[in-house]
Amino acid sequence: MKIAVCVKQVPDSWAEKKMVSGFLDRLNVDAVLNDLDEYAVEEAIRISEAHGGNDVGGANSVTVICMGPERATDAIRKSLSMGADGGILITDPTLAGADALLTSHVLAEVIKKEGFDLVICGTESTDARMSVIPAMIAARLGWAQLTFASSVTVDSKASSVSISRSTEAGVDSMTANFPVVIGVIEKINEPRYPSFKGIMAAKKKTIESRDLATVGISAQSPWSQVTDSSLRPPRAVGVKITDDGTAGEKLVAFLADKKLI
Amino acid sequence: MSNVFFLADFVGEKATRVNAELATAGARIGAVTAIVLAPIGEGSVRAAALTTGAISSIIVIESADFQNHGVAASADAIAQLVVQKTPDVLLVASHAFGKELAGIVAVITDSGIITDASDVSAEAVATQIIFGGSTTVHSQVVHGTKIITVRPNSISIDPVASSPSIEVIAIKVSEVAKKATVTATLPPVQGGRPELTDADIVVSGGRGTNGDFSAVEAFADSLGAAVGASRAATDAGWYPHTHQVGQTGKTVSPQLYVACGISGAIQHRAGMQTSKLIVVINKDAEAPIFELADFGVIGDLFTVLPQATQGVKARKA
Ligand SMILES: Cc1cc2nc3c(=O)[nH]c(=O)nc-3n(C[C@H](O)[C@H](O)[C@H](O)COP(=O)(O)OP(=O)(O)OC[C@H]3O[C@@H](n4cnc5c(N)ncnc54)[C@H](O)[C@@H]3O)c2cc1C
């Protein structure tokens, strides 16, 4: 079984993010592996291990795919230190500020060429927060999509996948035959910390870098564009009281004053 | 005149309030058509539930595939309709299902997509509040049908009533969209309270409840509010995952959000920081959630909430 995991490098959650000429300024901010994608890497490794792993012969390899600037290699390297086997970085100056249509196109083209059985994504990148890329990749490939998975089971013959899909609409049990795009939510597992051994081993693993021409698509004009951006005024400082036995009443008075009751 | 389609939103067979918001936004841009996807035989009941907002027509598509094959099947039908009718704009509610559907339709129809808009102008320019509420951006789709997902509870409703024409259209879902099969469905337990993303007021509990949500629920009920929970509370099994507010739960932007026993981790904030007013009850004066509070109480939720519940009931009596 050949498994791919799509991971993104994103600005650190607490870092101050800025827009520069319509794009997120990715260069002047601390960048990390999107934490929701760690669950995808973990799940991929677990599925591989449950089916005999990837030793001798490489039957169940896990390949990490990332589109991003050169430094996004770090996000791939971290995934490799967790236990993934190899990585592909798609990096090209024309991809800066790529929208969802372009991102899904690039990722789908890479996946198509490599012939994977399973592609595993996180639910959401913490910077774009779209939650659309997994579904869009599946649509481009014409594969089944099993997203928002809180549990994933691959059958013993490695030919089909069943998941629990957990969303606001409740929990659905879903199933599909290979090949499948899976999206996992953070309830699914507890991602492992890279061990020292894992970190050392990752240094010897191969990360292949590809530009747009190697992927086989030409530069495209965007489908959507930011027209302007501005900083919002910070929230006004509110009232803060210590309960002296009447805080509940003061809260009610506040709500009444705001016409909420 | 522009043609605006929106995908009508239902929880079970109940139409949600976001329909009127999508109709209101759509009417700024052009003539509004609501699309109702329904199981066989249920289309007309669902269409009849769309009573608010300037809706000129309703298109009903019925198929058992929508229930049996998940988002991909619904998206396929909408994409076929978009190819047939070439609307200028397609508006969809911004939740897990709506965003995925919009993404798939964007791929099939080669159209641009903008997610999580908090507003949409007459020129179909979307407003988004990003980076943890620090930045506003305006964006536009520049290719194909303008597909925009709109965050529920963000647009104030124009309460006009309409009597739209209803057309039933037969569409056969493509085989490629039926590759995943739904084998069982467990709808969320609603318990008589309003839907989280629809509610004007949300009262949420976190680890500070220590598993006892009764004070949170009683206060919520006194206000007619929905109940939310932090991930610490859903992980512990104290409250269903469907009620989780935050990055990996729901995004809410009610008139009032009350955070009880919640510390204010960045992942929780991601789901509630665009709320109009925020009230915090927390024992720890240093809890980061106080940074967002319009009204903060340093205190024990088990004493503050019951007193406040009494106070609300007294005023309503
Ligand atoms: C990938 C990822 C995704 C995540 N997604 C989400 C998400 O969607 N939503 C979410 O909420 N979290 C999410 N989290 C978890 C988040 O990081 C926090 O761990 C979580 O929000 C903490 O919940 P809490 O505030 O209830 O608990 P804590 O951080 O433990 O805070 C409990 C608070 O209760 C107060 N307290 C205790 N007793 C009382 C009392 N009697 N009265 C008043 N106050 C009291 C304490 O002072 C404390 O501030 C995510 C984390 C990760 C890594």
Ligand SMILES: Nc1ncnc2c1ncn2[C@@H]1O[C@H](COP(=O)(O)O)[C@@H](O)[C@H]1O
């Ligand atoms: N640039 C990228 N490179 C690789 N994977 C990505 C990229 N962008 C998004 N993804 C994947 O798609 C998921 C959802 O992202 P998004 O739709 O941007 O919220 C992420 O969790 C990743 O698994």
